[in-house]
Amino acid sequence: MQWQTIFKKELTEHWRSFKWIWVPIVFIIFAIMDPLTMYYFPIIMDTVGNVPEGATMDFPTPSVAEAMIMSFSQLGLLGVLIAVVVSMGLVSKEVKSGVYELVLSKPVSFTNYITAKYVAILMLIAFSLAASLLVSWYYVNILFGTISFIQIVVSILFFIVYFMMILGIVMLFNSFLKSQGLVAFLSIITVVALNVVSSIYSHVITWSPTLISDYINVYFYSGQLETEIWFSSVAAVAITVISLIIATITLKNKAID
């Protein structure tokens, strides 16, 4: 009941600031930009490239899997950036402006406060991811060849799990920092560090959550789902839960002070 009130308040706030429109649109543009450019690359080079007379260039057309992976990797970079920026002020902004004290002057539990905010932003990001990757799948199907619907849906679900972890980390930094910029900066640093470490030791920590996108790529090439992707997803969920618990405890301690 109380949870739903905060959740609904969050959803209306996202809606009023047009997040439900601009985030999906930006994600869609990110996702389809690369496959489209690759497809029209020869034409683009012809019209603006100043190719010297007689020069022949062979551009290998990317395979279906490669084209689809382009969308995923684009979202893995720029999509993560947008997701962090959109969620950087969720708690820190309210703590700074005093709205937070107003909310907690009513008997609101910290767990409800954190989880309701988290689920609301997760819904927005999950929707944007699903919409953009489905649009991209549609384009890839027209331009490059067919990928089965099941394959794309499974990949989207695993990709959402990856973003779940990122949003969890952002919520964690939100709980003890007041500056939005610092929240975004530290979250991105953490995600990048996780990525670097797990790509260096990818043969050792095969369950690292940041390898989810790598396993999705393999899935597109081979059509076979690696078993490790399940361990990575469990690790991602575990990190999310731990982040949210620590965030709740931090807010509780802040209230006592």
Place this chain on the structure above:
Amino acid sequence: MDTTVIQLLLPLGVLQLILIIIALIDLRKIDETNGPKWMWVLIIIFFNFIGPVLYFILGRRM
């Protein structure tokens, strides 16, 4: 340019147009922005795609 090219690129153009329009609507509604409002109008209209995104991220006063 044959018609298939237009059919494929038209949705992209429409999406960018929607982005510009909602950014302008939001700019009209909002009380204060970081920096002068007229500057944001120019950024939103002339910097295709990046302009509205920059506005939503940096322009709205938190």
